[in-house]
Amino acid sequence: MLPSAASLEGKPVPQVTFKARPGDEWRDITSDELFKGKTVVVFALPGAYTPTCSSAHLPRYNELAPVLRENGVDDVVCITVNDPFVVNEWQRSQEADNITMIPDGNGDFSEGMGLLVDKRELGFGKRSWRYSMLVKDGIVDKIFIEPDKEGDPFEVSDADTMLRHINPDARPREPVVMFSKPGCPYCARAKAVLKAKGITYTDISQDQKINTSVLRAVSGEMTWPQVFIGGKRIGGAEAVEAHFAPAPGAPASDASAAS
Structure with a gap:
């Protein structure tokens, strides 16, 4: 059973160390490095190269990232339970240069959020449920969790919903x-x-x-x-x-x- 938004808002994000390869060099990135003293938009998704993630979730956040930054966001972070090699290649193929890509390879962060789910029926193993959140100085200020139903719901964790939450009057740039x-x-x-x-x-x-x-x-x-x-x-x-x-x-x- 997925946690409720109310149970997560006001709580600190999990303290984990991500094994990443920014610039194709191994580096440990901690939760504090990502979130401490910053306002960060996070969107998490089931996996790189999957249909909804590649066609809508990541591209729109990449497109709206400059507008989010204009409205007080320091960084836009994508978290997915994939290894860093896959994550880096996916970012290149998507030309998602406006996004900080974070591989949660062992699912530690997703598990700490209570949003690591079993996708073995698809051959995926354990993956992150789809959600987005606004994190301020390491505290979950607002979270949008997709409804707990079959398939791959994509109704509330999109970039436009997040932008409207941050600033209802913000006008996205034309494509x-x-x-x-x-x-x-x-x-x-x-x-x-x-x-x-x-x-x-x-x-x-x-x-x-x-x-x-x-x-x-x-x-x-x-x-x-x-x-x-x-x-x-x-x-x-x-x-x-x-x-x-x-x-x-x-x-x-x-x-x-x-x-």
């Missing part, structure tokens, strides 16, 4: 998509602008069998890159630079966000 071509200097320019603005984007590369005909069908153009924000075509590198340029007379820091 950004770039169609790019390997080795294209104009694509590199556009990516540099988005990176400088802290904007997460989905890169649809020619490597993914996106040819010029597809690009033209989608954008009406035949030149790379083509950037879309919130479904609206912005254009190539020069158009992206112009879109994020400061308004006349405004300092550079006042350049408009992706909206």
Whole structure:
């Protein structure tokens, strides 16, 4: 039986040591290192590469991480009961650079939360139940635990629910998509602008069998890159630079966000 949110809120997170490989080097990371003196959003999930985790849970937190940080969050942490090699490769494949990935390989943290569950019927062994929480200085301030029912419920631990809890008036940035071509200097320019603005984007590369005909069908153009924000075509590198340029007379820091 899963614990209730009320039984966990106001309690300290488990004190454990995670065996991780940030930068592909072994390092012990303690609970205090992650949480002490910080405001941290945590989302925990059953496993790397699994459908809901890869298609929705991790990508949306990665997308909203800059907005969460703008609203007082110091770090966004993903905890999964996988080994560090799997976790690192999953982060690379998802391009989830805005997330601190923590492998709970032995399930110690998940067990300490009371949220380690038996998934042997799926061949998974023991895994974390799906949940998210806001942790302030090592204390669980708010936790959203998925309902205890069959399957893989994903109803309350999503990034948008967490953002609304932290700031109901926060406005998430519009999704950004770039169609790019390997080795294209104009694509590199556009990516540099988005990176400088802290904007997460989905890169649809020619490597993914996106040819010029597809690009033209989608954008009406035949030149790379083509950037879309919130479904609206912005254009190539020069158009992206112009879109994020400061308004006349405004300092550079006042350049408009992706909206």
